Structures are given as C-alpha cells and as structure tokens.
Amino acid sequence: MMTHFINFQEDESGMVPWPVGIDHDRFAVAGLGPNLDNTARLVGFGPAGEQTVTVFVDEAMADPSKVVGMTPTFSDGTLFLWNAKVKSFEALPNPRPVGA
Numbered sequence: 662m663m664t665h666f667i668n669f670q671e672d673e674s675g676m677v678p679w680p681v682g683i684d685h686d687r688f689a690v691a692g693l694g695p696n697l698d699n700t701a702r703l704v705g706f707g708p709a710g711e712q713t714v715t716v717f718v719d720e721a722m723a724d725p726s727k728v729v730g731m732t733p734t735f736s737d738g739t740l741f742l743w744n745a746k747v748k749s750f751e752a753l754p755n756p757r758p759v760g761a
Contacts, residue, residue, distance in 0.1 A: 663752040663753060663754055664682050664683065664684055664685075664690070664752070664753055664754075665682070665722060665751065665752050665753075666680045666681070666683070666749075666750070666751055666752075666753060667680060667681040667683065667692075667703075667733055667747055667749075667750050668680045668747070668748045668749045668751070669746060669747060669748055670730075670745070670746040670747070670748045672745065678692075678745045679691075680692055681693055681703075681733070681743070683718075687718050688700070688701070688702050688703075689701045689702070689703060689735060693735070697735070697737060700737050701735040701736065701737040701741075702735060702736050702737075703718045703734075704717065704718060704734045704740065705717040705718050705720075705733075706721055706727075706731035706732065706734065706747065707731055707734060708731060709730065709731060709732050709746050710732075712734075715731075716728050716731065721750055722750075722752070725749065725750035725751060725752075728747050728750050729747055729748065729749065729750075730746050730747065731746065731747050732744060732745060732746060732747070733745075733747065
C-alpha cells in the first residue's frame, strides 16, 4: 500500500507547513494535528483563496500535477480548507513495521 504526502510551498513568512500524510482510505494520518489526524478525510483541492473543490481526491491521486499551487480541502463531518498551497502530492510505499 501507498501513503500519499501533500508537501506545501513556503508561505509569505518564509515558513513551510508540515506535510500531511494521506492513507489509502483518504484519511489524514499525520500533519493536521492530534484532533484531526485519523478523523479527517481529504476531499480534494481547489484554487488558493477559494472555498471550492475543483479536483477531487481520486483525480489528484491519478495525476498529482493537477493540484500544484492549490489548497487541500478536508472533511471531519464539516468541510474545512487547509490554507497552504501544494508544492507536490506524491505517493510513497508504506514503511515496513518494525520487526517485520
């Protein structure tokens, strides 16, 4: 199985937000914080500064280049925008569990 990672561009203050890991069920598994990791699902991506989804998650996983410069939208029962522009969206193999 693969884990997808959303890597973000540097913001106006020169900071780069933590990457967000997305599992095969589209859940954020790292990077959103303890109250949202494993409860929020990635819905898709939209133009920066807009609260719309124009590229849904399955389309983004098929062609990650479509979401560069966009911002991700998640749902934990309510839709919310993560206000950081995507630098890359890449799939990496899940690491092997320790002792496996």
